[in-house]
Amino acid sequence: RWVLSLECKGSRNLMSALRRAVEVDFKDKDKSQGIYLLATGIPDQETHTISAYVAEACEGFDLQLHVCLFSVTKDTDSTGIIPARYADPREAANAFKEIVQAANGRFHWFGEAGIFESDDITSIISEMEKAKIYSQKCAFLVDSLKQRS
Numbered sequence: 001r002w003v004l005s006l007e008c009k010g011s012r013n014l015m016s017a018l019r020r021a022v023e024v025d026f027k028d029k030d031k032s033q034g035i036y037l038l039a040t041g042i043p044d045q046e047t048h049t050i051s052a053y054v055a056e057a058c059e060g061f062d063l064q065l066h067v068c069l070f071s072v073t074k075d076t077d078s079t080g081i082i083p084a085r086y087a088d089p090r091e092a093a094n095a096f097k098e099i100v101q102a103a104n105g106r107f108h109w110f111g112e113a114g115i116f117e118s119d120d121i122t123s124i125i126s127e128m129e130k131a132k133i134y135s136q137k138c139a140f141l142v143d144s145l146k147q148r149s
Helices: 014-024 047-058 087-101 119-149
Strands: 035-039 062-071 107-111 114-118
Touching: 014 035, 014 047, 035 087, 047 062, 047 087, 062 087, 087 107, 107 119, 114 119
Parallel strands: 035 062, 062 107
Antiparallel strands: 107 114
8 A cells, every 4th residue: 555655765675664564554454465575686684584574474464475576687777786685586586485485475486588487377287287187087987988888
């Protein structure tokens, strides 16, 4: 809610933003809610610290933290400045996956070349594979019943 009124400014302090979202702006604690984090690099804080915080903050509530990580092809931002805490894209993805698991959320990683990884797409593919196996079993049963007739 509050993010819609914000302007681009401030720091890359993820813990401060999460605390604001959870401790100040989190309303209707008895309703299902999600926080969506759009990121382009690894957080400035240690992964285990953020994971512990979100696990505790989400405990007892139907609150999930979902992360969309966008990997840029260069090591710098549009101004040419290297981020305060640099990590290669795989390291950033692994850090956010750990954080998302602690928060019962979903992780999506994409870049200019397309989708690298997505919990939603993985779930869809898994469901499609289950449906295919079920369809094959049904076809086998129908064929075996036809042969008996």
